[in-house]
Amino acid sequence: MRGVIERLSDEGLGILRDGRREILVPHTAPGDTVEVLRWRRKKRKLIATEFKVLEPSPIRTEPKCPYFGRCGGCLLQHIPYEEQLRFKASKLSKYMGLNVNVIPSPKIYGHRNRVDIVISTTGIGFRRYGTWWEAVDIEECPVFGDSSGKVLKALREFIEDEKLSLYDIRKNGGFLRYIVIREGKFTGELMVNLVTKEGNLPESFPDYFPFASSIYWSVNRSDSDVSYGDVERFWGNPFIREKLNDVLYLIHPNSFFQTNSYQAVNLVKKVTELVDGEKILDLYSGVGTFGVYLAKRGFNVEGIEINPFAVEMANKNAELNGVKAKFRVGSDKDVENLSEYDTVIVDPPRAGLHPKLIRKILRDEPEKIIYVSCNPKTLSENLSALGEKYRVENAIGLDMFPHTPHVEAIVELRKV
Incomplete structure (x- = not known):
């Protein structure tokens, strides 16, 4: 099936029509000419799993992140930011029945103050788009910023030196499950939280992150694929701080804060x-x-x-x-x-x-x-x-x- 992407769905997927049938195509832009080779059904929707962009839309832009198109973290880096804003304004206006700016x-890069990075036998990074079991290996995350690269480099050194097992979600086996990085963008304070299954964490762990203000070890005792757990131990400060204008906020591994x-x-x-x-x-x-x-x-x-x-x-x-x-x-x-x-x-x-x-x-x-x-x-x-x-x-x-x-x-x- 081939055709031109008409517009984006609310979920940010390109919409390709074939008569009355509608296929959602990830990582495409309005105006792209695409050929869809395979698709899957999800909750009464058809989502493309294999496709080609035959002719790119004139609005396309080059994504900054080298993992875009594989990583499931960002869907719209290939669309200029002004177009992203128009899409979001249109979405809000549609639901609210009035024009919303x-x-x-x-x-638009280096803005996220939290990333939850999967540690798995398939990679250390983010879930591959459309899968729950596979991770895309990354060296750093541009939407978080430079310190993500420092943390991931130190994590890989720690794993290699200590010969630690990585989590296999299909078998529910392995020790290391997630590393969560949080940063006070206005304070420069950095938190590293390693989430594992039950087991013994080598005493050397905090030595690999001397640049972090706060280091945590949390244990997820359930089979659920979540990036938090019971705090087992911490080093350094119990909190990092973020500042919004003149107000300071304490951030703990298990507390929510605007990202x-x-x-x-x-x-x-x-x-x-x-x-x-x-x-x-x-x-x-x-x-x-x-x-x-x-x-x-x-x-x-x-x-x-x-x-x-x-x-x-x-x-x-x-x-x-x-x-x-x-x-x-x-x-x-x-x-x-x-x-x-x-x-x-x-x-x-x-x-x-x-x-x-x-x-x-x-x-x-x-x-x-x-x-x-x-x-x-x-x-x-x-x-x-x-x-x-x-x-x-x-x-x-x-x-x-x-x-x-x-x-x-x-x-x-x-x-x-």
Whole structure:
């Protein structure tokens, strides 16, 4: 089957039509003439697994990363950044039913502050696109930056010197599973977290990473293919720090933080600009990214988060910055009277707001809601439900994830 790629799907795959049949072709651009030789079916979609680009689109650009097209980390490096932004703006506008501009990322390489690198018998790097068992061997990751190369070089020396076994996901065998690198882009502090199965880690491990501020060994005791585990031991500092404007945040191996620090500055600034009143509820508050930043600017902030460890980190961040924001463990379904707050900030997981919380918002009628979302589909569904009593005052897109199809949105809602 051959033809011209019409446009990109929401997932960033090129769409090739053959009558009423649609095949999704990864790593292609609108305007490419392609020939698809093989495809597979995934969740009622056809995805090309073997194809040729017969004639490249005039909009194509040369990817910076030598692993592009094999590595599953980036899908859009072959598309100029301005086109990526147009694609994301179009995607947001489609779901929201209004024109939404997307703020570009201040950096499009070296911007990620976290990468989770697979250590496996098939390679040390990222999963090959379309597979769950194979890894593409890499020397460094351009979207993370130069320190990824230093860490991977040291890791390979450690493996060679100590003759350590690598994980085989198909057999659930081997010792080393992941190495996670985190970096404070504004502080220069670096964390290395080695994730293994149960076993004995050679005492020499920290000696290979003298350039790291914090070194961790975590044990994944499950069969699940995840890049975190129980902390077994650490060397150096227990945390690294990141700074967004004048606010410092502590980062632990098991805590979530926005992965693009440069754009996270714009994210917290935009949310702050939209807040009204004095008393703020920060729902799904995580480590206090919004709450601590707002408290530093004089707002009276209460944060609620279901993850006890994240709450502990949020309170540490409040203490570190000398602010009085209070964070507590709680579920989005069991929030108290929302009408007490001038502004309610919600930053839910990809699944969106729980139906019980939507009903509670509609019953309590807080004056303003600021909705932060990384999933346009569930955002659209939630806005439709909230539209019974709220109108959209403002909507902004932010490109937190250059070279991927993902986009963040901030929506300002006011009671009708």
